[in-house]
Amino acid sequence: MGLFGSFFGEKRETKQTITTALDLVAFAASLASNQGDIDVTLDKVRSVTARLEPTVPIPVGDEMVLIRVYLQLEEYLVAREPIRTFTKAGLRERIAPELLAKVAAQESDTAIKEKA
Numbered sequence: 001m002g003l004f005g006s007f008f009g010e011k012r013e014t015k016q017t018i019t020t021a022l023d024l025v026a027f028a029a030s031l032a033s034n035q036g037d038i039d040v041t042l043d044k045v046r047s048v049t050a051r052l053e054p055t056v057p058i059p060v061g062d063e064m065v066l067i068r069v070y071l072q073l074e075e076y077l078v079a080r081e082p083i084r085t086f087t088k089a090g091l092r093e094r095i096a097p098e099l100l101a102k103v104a105a106q107e108s109d110t111a112i113k114e115k116a
Contacts, residue, residue, distance in 0.1 A: 019096040021058065021066035022049070024103075028073035028091065033083040041072050067106045 018024050025045050032038050048062045058066070077086040092100060 015094050017096045018094050019099060021063045021070065021099065021102075024070045024095060024099065025066050025073065027094070028070055028077065031077055031081075031084070031086065031091075032073070033081060037080070038073060038076060041069055041076070044069050063102070064106060067103055068110070070103065071107055071110065 018027055022045075025042075029035075029038060029042060029045075044065055048058075048065055052058060052062070074088060074091055077084075077091060078088055092103070095103065
């Protein structure tokens, strides 16, 4: 930001990389303009977080549940969000590569199951 930018309120947007499935779900949920629309979907997150231990990593099965919830939230944001417009690519640009690979794998697995 230049000298004049600080006087005129220009801001640099700093984007943090999302590295955990729980942070990913929280990020996506925070973008919904009507929390009531996604409340039932978030029940699965509440179920997972209720049994998490503070110093223990999220078990793989629970991580997959959270990723599936993210995919449901992503679909809501892209297709049904009434106020703002989102794209799948735009939502995914902040996801760390390792987590993004898990999201893509779960998405593919879900698509295969839906076709069967």
